[in-house]
Amino acid sequence: MTKPKTSCGIAQKKRVGCKFLRPASFLFSVLAAASVIFPFFRIEFDEYSADVSGISAILSSIRTQTNALIGFPFGIRVTVLLSVLFIVTGMVLLLIKHYTLSSVAFFLGFVSAVVQTAFSSSLREAFIGQGVERFSSWMGYGWTLFLFFSLIASACALFLSGIENTAENIFKLTAFISVGAVGLITVYMFVSGIPAIAKIGFFDFVFGTRWAPVGTEVSFGILNMILASIFGCIGAIMIGVPIGLLTAVFLAEIAPKRLASIIRPAVELLAGIPSVIYGFWGMKVLVPSIREFSTKIGYNSTGSGLAAVIIILSIMILPTIIRVAETALRSVPESYTEAALALGNTKISTIFSVQIPAARSGILAGIILGVGRAIGETMAVIMVAGNIVQFPSLFSSVRPMTAGIAFEMGYAEAGLHRQALFAIGLILFIFIMFVNLSFSYLSGKGVRADARQKK
């Protein structure tokens, strides 16, 4: 495609803007770079307060009253240095007329300045570790100026490349945010989960059977939680899949149209009910009835436990399985069905010997999606599981991984206990990613689109 060069109004506008946008962009980037000499951080400790400019945050250290020399944390030094470097790079790019790139550079400078706030906790730790009692820090006005100027410089440089390019770049940036989010979550789960696993030892952690996070003799073994998650999931699949699949068959093949048009929205509704409500219902209805049932058959239980978890989860995965299986069944070519019927099969035997086998990859994808939901479900499970860490059995209290995390995050002290919870999160995350990847691998395109459409 060739672009109109001058005759079009937009192109002319761009030229006029060019006249002062370029110097403006340059000016603001210089201002941003200059604001490094103004205070980036304001710190107060004991009787002493200081403004620390960006430059001195990189280069110098602070002497406390006990005469200890405290340097700024590595993270802060790197991010301040990076933000300056990005601004300078942007200026160079501006000079050689790579406007989009220079705008990106200014923006990265802005981002690394924002990231500096994330290190204020490490700044605090550095000082507290040196016997300073009272410590507080704020971001200084130089930092605010830097943010402001770098953003404006970025915007100016972006507009230099023309309004159409600007828009495209902005849209592109927003599209990549979800990629960035996935990357960040992955990195974070590993960064915050690995330390605990390293300290406890992988085998002691995953195959240890004793979970005692507080007390004198701590022990972090999560085997029972993993087993509880897996058993709960398998049980839910064993109950939920047959019922869900047959309901899907009912909706796709058997039900009269009007009945199907009532049940289908009802299933959607089932998918929309928040998980706390399932949990609450389980707590009030399921747990007491299981308690009664188990005492009748001779067990003595409170009712909350693996059985309740399995039933709640199998209800919760129903809508997922029904939706995916129905879509898969509907996408079986009509000629298959007709051929089977013409060969003398009855309607029912056609469904079971032709349609379900033909739709099996879609159905399998639905089951995998259900596994993902069942493993990751937290609130409903925590409300009916009973939350005692022990080897899972049907009528006794269990604690699946998700419940373990949510239950203890509230009171876990910073330190190994909290890190261990993040490590459970990491194990769960790896499991979920595995499930997800196999889902993407297995599912046909049409099925995938429909399954994920409403969640």
Place this chain on the structure above:
Amino acid sequence: MRGRKNKDLFLGILIWFSAIVTVIVLVGIIGYILINGMPHVNLRFLTSEYSASKNGSKGILPMIINTVYVVILTLLLAVPICIGGAIYLTQYARQGKTVKLIRFATEVLSGIPSVIYGLFGYAVFVVMFQLRLSILSGSLTMMICILPIIIRTTEEALLAVPDAYREGGLALGAGKLRVTLGIVLPCALPGIRTGIVLAIGRIVGETAALLFTVGVSGNFLPKGENIFTALFGHLFEQGNTLALHLYNSAMNGKDPPSVPFATAATLLILVFILNRFAALASGQKKKATK
């Protein structure tokens, strides 16, 4: 022949049985919550404050306000990103590795369980960025949660706009941006609205992701020296949402048993209304594209 007939009959009964079980479960859950909860839902319950003390007022006004805060803030953060992303995917990007990567990422995001979002939000927004347990941290976490929902629906809505509209706009001399924002986007609005309503439903019902990011002890109304500090200061305070309140009051047992029931009923009705809106909006979309 006889055996086959029996088998057919048996399987047929099994299918009907499954469908009936599904319906009974649904009706059972909804009926139980509404029958036990609705008698306690009244104007006083909805519009009075909450106090944790035994005989204090047990209204849910603060939770409703907190829920509204989280919903609005999350949407403000997420909707521009989602629409921009969907526009890029459908209008600008060439099909290829980049688009595949972005699609894959959105799909992965929609499969991550909310407790993982909660941990992530806690590590990044609460601890690292020092936002503490606050409505702001919760909204930032929820923003990532709902990205896939709105991106997907928006994408579908944008794809459903006939190419002829686009070509017509381009032929009249409008630039690509003008065509996208002025013609394609307005046509796709009903679909986008569906996505937003679905996202609101998700935010309203979300618990695990908010448990460690907004905290559970924010049971008070926004307050401050003037309206400005009250409105914006509240963003930095803990805020118990309706779903969190239900979890809390059901689990700790300090409130009279009517409180969680009434909260559950309110929440359920809210979700129904949102569901209805989503269905209405997507019905409009179908009409529009026909």
